Amino acid sequence: MPRSSPHSPVGGLQNGLSDAWNTVRSHRGNALLLVADATAETTLEALRIGRTPVTIWRPGSPLLFPAVPGTLILQDVGALTHADQRSLCEWLEVTGGRTRVISTTVQPIFPLGEAGAFSPTLYYRLNVLFFNMSGHAQ
Numbered sequence: 001m002p003r004s005s006p007h008s009p010v011g012g013l014q015n016g017l018s019d020a021w022n023t024v025r026s027h028r029g030n031a032l033l034l035v036a037d038a039t040a041e042t043t044l045e046a047l048r049i050g051r052t053p054v055t056i057w058r059p060g061s062p063l064l065f066p067a068v069p070g071t072l073i074l075q076d077v078g079a080l081t082h083a084d085q086r087s088l089c090e091w092l093e094v095t096g097g098r099t100r101v102i103s104t105t106v107q108p109i110f111p112l113g114e115a116g117a118f119s120p121t122l123y124y125r126l127n128v129l130f131f132n133m134s135g136h137a138q
Contacts, residue, residue: 029128029129030100030102030103030126030127030129031102031126031128031129031130031131032077032105032109032128032130032131033102033104033130033131033133034105034106034107034108034131034132034133035105035133036106036133036134037106039134040075040076040104040106043104043133053068053070053071054070054072055070055071055072056073056075057074057075058076060079063080063084063087065091065099069098070099071100072100072101073101073102073103074102074103074126076105077103077104077105077126078106078107078109078112078117078118082119085119089119089121089122089125092122092125101125109126109127
């Protein structure tokens with residue numbers, strides 16, 4: 001039977017998705033979330049809950065990196081320019097994992113990498129944990 005979490009972006013999640021949501025919220029590693037376009041903003045707001053500093057990047061805004069360890073949330077990571085992808089790879093190398101990165105996307109990123117539109121190196125750095133929260137099969 002479906003259950004909902006008070007912190008889930010979508011009420012009535014299936015048990016597997018609810019478990020995935022709890023893992024994203026509690027795990028310190030980087031995570032890539034495939035979300036439904038309609039729930040992307042709600043997902044971001046739900047991820048803000050917590051005690052660590054949170055920085056959110058949205059498409060069209062400059063990519064700014066947190067000065068202190070915390071969480072960097074990238075909304076629609078597939079929209080990053082090639083220059084921003086390079087900068088993010090370099091920043092991840094320097095920070096050594098002190099800041100976790102949670103990336104959301106409304107489309108699978110791997111095909112973008114195969115087409116040369118997304119850095120494969122960055123894809124594997126961000127895709128430590130992958131969760132399909134869109135309700136759609138890949």
